[in-house]
Amino acid sequence: MLFMGVYYQSEQEKKFKTACETARKLSKRTPNNEVIELYSLYKQATVGNINVAKPADEFARKKWEAWHSKRGVTVNKAKEQYVAKVKYLSGVYT
Numbered sequence: 543m544l545f546m547g548v549y550y551q552s553e554q555e556k557k558f559k560t561a562c563e564t565a566r567k568l569s570k571r572t573p574n575n576e577v578i579e580l581y582s583l584y585k586q587a588t589v590g591n592i593n594v595a596k597p598a599d600e601f602a603r604k605k606w607e608a609w610h611s612k613r614g615v616t617v618n619k620a621k622e623q624y625v626a627k628v629k630y631l632s633g634v635y636t
Contacts, residue, residue, distance in 0.1 A: 558587065558621040561628040568628075569635040574604075576635075580627055582608035587620035 551559075565580055582605070585592070592609045612620060 554618065554621055554625075557625045561625040564632050565628050567636070568631055572631060572635045574601075576627075576631055578605055578608045580624065580631070581605050582612050583620050583624040583627060585609045586612040586615050587617055587624050590617060 562584070565584075586609060591613050592606065594606070596606050596610075597603050615623070
């Protein structure tokens with residue numbers, strides 16, 4: 543958010559950005575279903591409701607379906623869920 547020429551980040555935005563950095567460092571042992579869930583929350587938090595056609599590729603389709611399942615979740619709620627999911631996964635897979 544821009545306020546009087548100064549960029550201001552909400553506490554939620556700071557937590558979300560930190561969670562994004564943490565997610566990049568998750569172990570390669572993190573199961574695909576967990577990675578796909580994180581992807582869907584990230585996309586909902588950063589883009590909003592899905593806005594692309596369903597792909598034919600199996601893995602891409604799983605990601606699409608996961609993101610599609612988040613339709614209607616607000617950006618703020620998706621960020622909150624993303625932060626919580628990263629916190630959980632970092633405790634299990636790091």
